[in-house]
Amino acid sequence: xxxxxxxxxxxxxxxxxxxxxxxxxxxxxxxxxxxxxxxxxxxxxxxxxxxxxxxxxxxxxxxxxxxxxxxxxxxxxxxxxxxxxxxxxxxxxxxxxxxxxxxxxxxxxxxxxxxxxxxxxxxxxxxxxxxxxxxxxxxxxxxxxxxxxxxxxxxxxxxxxxxxxxxxxxxxxxxxxxxxxxxxxxxxxxxxxxxxxxxxxxxxxxxxxxxxxxxxxxxxxxxxxxxxxxxxxxxx
Amino acid sequence: xxxxxxxxxxxxxxxxxxxxxxxxxxxxxxxxxxxxxxxxxxxxxxxxxxxxxxxxxxxxxxxxxxxxxxxxxxxxxxxxxxxxxxxxxxxxxxxxxxxxxxxxxxxxxxxxxxxxxxxxxxxxxxxxxxxxxxxxxxxxxxxxxxxxxxxxxxxxxxxxxxxxxxxxxxxxxxxxxxxxxxxxxxxxxxxxxxxxxxxxxxxxxxxxxxxxxxxxxxxxxxxxxxxxxxxxxxxx
DNA sequence: GCGATGCTTCGATCCCGGGCGAAACGTCGG
DNA sequence: CCGACGTTTCGCCCGGGATCGAAGCATCGC
Numbered sequence: 001x002x003x004x005x006x007x008x009x010x011x012x013x014x015x016x017x018x019x020x021x022x023x024x025x026x027x028x029x030x031x032x033x034x035x036x037x038x039x040x041x042x043x044x045x046x047x048x049x050x051x052x053x054x055x056x057x058x059x060x061x062x063x064x065x066x067x068x069x070x071x072x073x074x075x076x077x078x079x080x081x082x083x084x085x086x087x088x089x090x091x092x093x094x095x096x097x098x099x100x101x102x103x104x105x106x107x108x109x110x111x112x113x114x115x116x117x118x119x120x121x122x123x124x125x126x127x128x129x130x131x132x133x134x135x136x137x138x139x140x141x142x143x144x145x146x147x148x149x150x151x152x153x154x155x156x157x158x159x160x161x162x163x164x165x166x167x168x169x170x171x172x173x174x175x176x177x178x179x180x181x182x183x184x185x186x187x188x189x190x191x192x193x194x195x196x197x198x199x200x201x202x203x204x205x206x207x208x209x210x211x212x213x214x215x216x217x218x219x220x221x222x223x224x225x226x227x228x229x230x231x232x233x234x235x236x
Numbered sequence: 237x238x239x240x241x242x243x244x245x246x247x248x249x250x251x252x253x254x255x256x257x258x259x260x261x262x263x264x265x266x267x268x269x270x271x272x273x274x275x276x277x278x279x280x281x282x283x284x285x286x287x288x289x290x291x292x293x294x295x296x297x298x299x300x301x302x303x304x305x306x307x308x309x310x311x312x313x314x315x316x317x318x319x320x321x322x323x324x325x326x327x328x329x330x331x332x333x334x335x336x337x338x339x340x341x342x343x344x345x346x347x348x349x350x351x352x353x354x355x356x357x358x359x360x361x362x363x364x365x366x367x368x369x370x371x372x373x374x375x376x377x378x379x380x381x382x383x384x385x386x387x388x389x390x391x392x393x394x395x396x397x398x399x400x401x402x403x404x405x406x407x408x409x410x411x412x413x414x415x416x417x418x419x420x421x422x423x424x425x426x427x428x429x430x431x432x433x434x435x436x437x438x439x440x441x442x443x444x445x446x447x448x449x450x451x452x453x454x455x456x457x458x459x460x461x462x463x464x465x466x467x468x469x470x471x472x
Numbered sequence: 473g474c475g476a477t478g479c480t481t482c483g484a485t486c487c488c489g490g491g492c493g494a495a496a497c498g499t500c501g502g
Numbered sequence: 503c504c505g506a507c508g509t510t511t512c513g514c515c516c517g518g519g520a521t522c523g524a525a526g527c528a529t530c531g532c
Contacts, residue, residue, distance in 0.1 A: 011250030127375030139363030
């Protein structure tokens with residue numbers, strides 16, 4: 001009863017609807033001001049400020065002051081992963097807050113998970129990475145194979161620079177809507193940025209949802225090596 | 237603000253200290269009666285009963301009636317994984333409830349995570365499985381290689397029977413104390429049961445902690461194929 | 473049957489914590 | 503220097519929910 005991490009504190013933090021809404025909004029990966037958080041959560045500015053103070057105190061959120069604005073964002077990938085895991089459990093065990101409407105379906109198809117892509121296409125992308133031998137399991141989790149490294153370097157990603165950060169290069173994040181893994185970690189973030197930069201997909205306002213351009217999903221999947229352009233030697 | 241799973245409900249459920257204590261106690265994988273839960277949480281029997289009713293209603297816990305006793309346990313592996321993920325976040329971001337005492341150190345070294353082994357030795361075991369080519373990444377996550385299958389079958393595990401369940405055979409569960417993966421899934425549970433059966437380790441009362449017998453940890457690691465007995469051909 | 477035991481329901485109490493508006497604080501733009 | 507804006511702090515209200523004891527239901531042992 002008295003050992004282990006203080007899980008109750010996190011629970012109360014997440015348990016309040018207003019705070020949960022703020023967290024959900026921040027899970028889009030964007031940095032929001034206190035006023036924007038208040039609007040997202042449907043509460044007054046003062047209450048939102050109080051909630052953000054609590055989230056800051058618990059280190060779930062970090063703040064970046066810019067003039068008279070205070071931009072809040074999720075503290076780090078580990079926080080985002082745990083929240084995502086909770087969302088997965090909630091989706092399975094409980095129910096959604098809204099009956100599956102059009103926006104919900106769009107979010108299941110493609111969304112941002114903190115700083116990388118999630119949803120149907122993202123899980124397909126991850127599956128192709130594994131099947132193509134670009135990503136494989138390691139003792140520390142999952143990692144980039146030599147073939148995968150040359151592949152992404154050829155696409156212009158500075159893999160060496162990504163590795164210098166303390167953040168792991170590759171992570172398999174369990175997709176809450178698909179129940180299958182998608183690519184997270186520094187590489188996942190870099191791939192998401194690449195997809196946005198090349199116009200394969202586009203973010204919708206402050207929401208987490210992402211819409212793919214025509215052919216965008218195919219282009220992303222081709223990046224995993226199975227498609228037409230620049231076919232690369234895969235082992236197996 | 238209005239899309240996505242209802243994460244707040246889970247938060248309030250976990251947020252109450254009494255419920256969190258009950259959940260933590262149940263995370264040992266054992267089925268506890270309402271009275272035992274009350275003792276673990278330090279509340280009266282009636283309050284514990286109310287909390288268990290809420291956890292049942294949210295499907296986080298299932299109950300099994302046996303005479304006049306009602307045995308409660310975590311509803312399934314997915315619930316346990318999400319709770320474990322929350323514990324990991326709490327351990328990193330917040331703090332533990334107790335200053336790292338002896339019991340805490342013991343739990344970090346070896347413990348039960350719902351129905352499989354976690355902690356230092358468990359992560360080493362997983363690392364050897366991967367390095368030995370017995371377990372590898374698949375498009376669905378992580379899976380047993382042909383070499384791994386023959387290995388575990390040779391040790392007397394009925395892998396085919398494990399596969400028939402809807403539960404995935406292999407899962408990489410992120411260890412909250414080690415920050416590295418350990419083996420979960422049906423195979424993880426089977427291996428944990430095997431270790432108990434062969435006397436490699438022993439459970440301590442109702443706690444989650446596990447103590448290894450002399451040579452027990454080595455025996456477990458040898459099961460991953462690197463040790464002395466019955467060396468098997470590994471690919472790579 | 474008849475008490476003991478385990479558990480749940482009920483009623484009553486009480487307190488923590490979210491909520492808002494008003495005012496204070498800090499910053500920006502003249 | 504002053505007003506506008508974003509944000510935080512303060513004071514107050516209020517409701518939900520956690521808690522317990524006692525009573526009501528089951529089940530077991532005899």
